Amino acid sequence: AQSVTQLGSHVSVSEGALVLLRCNYSSSVPPYLFWYVQYPNQGLQLLLKYTSAATLVKGINGFEAEFKKSETSFHLTKPSAHMSDAAEYFCAVSVTGGGNKLTFGTGTQLKVEL
Amino acid sequence: DGGITQSPKYLFRKEGQNVTLSCEQNLNHDAMYWYRQDPGQGLRLIYYSQIVNDFQKGDIAEGYSVSREKKESFPLTVTSAQKNPTAFYLCASSNRDSLNYTFGSGTRLTVV
Numbered sequence: 001a002q003s004v005t006q007l008g009s010h011v012s013v014s015e016g017a018l019v020l021l022r023c024n025y026s027s028s029v030p031p032y033l034f035w036y037v038q039y040p041n042q043g044l045q046l047l048l049k050y051t052s053a054a055t056l057v058k059g060i061n062g063f064e065a066e067f068k069k070s071e072t073s074f075h076l077t078k079p080s081a082h083m084s085d086a087a088e089y090f091c092a093v094s095v096t097g098g099g100n101k102l103t104f105g106t107g108t109q110l111k112v113e114l
Numbered sequence: 115d116g117g118i119t120q121s122p123k124y125l126f127r128k129e130g131q132n133v134t135l136s137c138e139q140n141l142n143h144d145a146m147y148w149y150r151q152d153p154g155q156g157l158r159l160i161y162y163s164q165i166v167n168d169f170q171k172g173d174i175a176e177g178y179s180v181s182r183e184k185k186e187s188f189p190l191t192v193t194s195a196q197k198n199p200t201a202f203y204l205c206a207s208s209n210r211d212s213l214n215y216t217f218g219s220g221t222r223l224t225v226v
Contacts, residue, residue, distance in 0.1 A: 006156075009154060036217075040224065041220065043217035043220055044206075044217040044222065046215070050212065099146050100208060101147060101172070102159075104156040104157040104158075106154060
């Protein structure tokens with residue numbers, strides 16, 4: 001079965017600083033990997049996804065993530081944080097033949113300070 | 115515009131009562147899912163359905179039931195057997211290749 005681990009339940013950065021949210025996955029078959037963002041009392045919005053094409057994936061709002069098979073990682077980065085980036089971020093994995101379901105990490109709450 | 119509609123947004127129920135959460139999609143997606151979200155635990159899968167009239171248990175199905183009589187609809191019933199039903203519930207759907215998931219805006223259920 002596949003799983004995802006997000007290191008750091010809370011991350012705080014200054015506005016303009018680098019954002020780095022960590023995600024490690026476990027899967028016995030090639031995975032599809034996703035990053036979602038959630039604002040309070042709302043659904044999830046897709047930031048980006050890895051589908052076995054390019055290992056560096058660019059998403060919306062200036063976010064990107066790099067798939068590193070050797071490290072089983074898919075960390076999310078943004079060069080310069082903005083106040084509007086404050087939200088909860090979820091990493092998720094799905095696999096072909098895995099019932100088409102997403103398995104989520106426990107989330108990382110990002111705080112952006114002035 | 116296509117999307118997923120969850121209703122109601124907020125729901126209050128007395129302990130011991132069954133309650134049904136609605137989820138409707140007009141994306142022509144085959145698969146639909148129900149997740150439960152609790153602080154610090156991420157999203158956990160309750161039930162999912164890949165085709166009409168068929169569904170499978172997820173990781174935390176106890177105390178919940180679903181039906182999939184129409185492609186567009188996947189209602190979730192929280193029964194009195196669910197020991198701790200207060201949570202945020204999210205419905206999602208995906209296309210056949212499972213690379214495009216769409217989430218509803220959620221229903222916050224509070225049991226008093």
